[in-house]
Amino acid sequence: MSSQRNSAIELDNVGQSFESHQQQINLFKDVQFLIEQGQSYAITGPSGSGKSSLLMLASGLEQPTTGQVRHVNQGQYQAISSLRAEIGFIFQQFHLLAELSALNNVALPLKLRGDKHALSTAKQWLEHVGLGHRLDHKPSQLSGGEQQRIAIARALVFKPKFIFADEPTGNLDAKSATGIAELLFKCCSDNGAALVLVTHSQKLAARAQHQLNFEQGNCVWLKNEKRSEGHE
Ligand SMILES: Nc1ncnc2c1ncn2[C@@H]1O[C@H](COP(=O)(O)OP(=O)(O)OP(=O)(O)O)[C@@H](O)[C@H]1O
Ligand SMILES: [Mg+2]
Numbered sequence: 001m002s003s004q005r006n007s008a009i010e011l012d013n014v015g016q017s018f019e020s021h022q023q024q025i026n027l028f029k030d031v032q033f034l035i036e037q038g039q040s041y042a043i044t045g046p047s048g049s050g051k052s053s054l055l056m057l058a059s060g061l062e063q064p065t066t067g068q069v070r071h072v073n074q075g076q077y078q079a080i081s082s083l084r085a086e087i088g089f090i091f092q093q094f095h096l097l098a099e100l101s102a103l104n105n106v107a108l109p110l111k112l113r114g115d116k117h118a119l120s121t122a123k124q125w126l127e128h129v130g131l132g133h134r135l136d137h138k139p140s141q142l143s144g145g146e147q148q149r150i151a152i153a154r155a156l157v158f159k160p161k162f163i164f165a166d167e168p169t170g171n172l173d174a175k176s177a178t179g180i181a182e183l184l185f186k187c188c189s190d191n192g193a194a195l196v197l198v199t200h201s202q203k204l205a206a207r208a209q210h211q212l213n214f215e216q217g218n219c220v221w222l223k224n225e226k227r228s229e230g231h232e
Contacts, residue, residue: 006074007037008071015031028219041212042207044198087164089165092167168197211224
């Protein structure tokens, strides 16, 4: 077992609020959440309730207003930034690079890691998501669902230990959505990755081992609460 195998991300008493246009927005507070490798988590709740914001905090892309987000490695706390290379993020708005082809968007994380087989591995991943026939298209030449599948391939191609997926099936037809859900849960079980997905689909949420639901400013565990276990 590798030393990274037992990594986790711990959200300890995390809260997020924003000040904008002289208005204070309190999204959530006191969230306790332990994200462990090999486990799957669904985050559900109404539009505007703070699901994407929680994902940004949990992955270290943004800072919480209160509380802490830390990497727990073999029982020791480390800065969340120490996990940067291990995190695959599927953004709700995709954030593909407009100038790059589908193939080069997916190959990019591998090229940045110096992988000599970046292009052939990226091609395989595009085939996994049903886009083997769109390798040379740029994002603007692709449908919303096709762009979403490229974003998914880009997030999974380097076998991340933590996968954050914001509405990964939101733009897909039922058959494609089922295929993508299979792929995400397979990455979780085959690679021992943690999967944290935001979804409006109860069917998809039901597949996750844990479910955290936003309800009128409160975060409520509907299934298998995952709290901090007080590592130090
Ligand atoms: N940087 C920011 N500054 C001010 N307000 C923000 C900021 N980021 C998010 N918000 C507000 O916080 C609320 C929650 O946003 P968030 O994107 O987390 O919701 P969500 O649950 O993901 O919604 P959806 O299901 O529509 O994607 C929104 O009302 C949004 O306007
Ligand atoms: Mg959102």
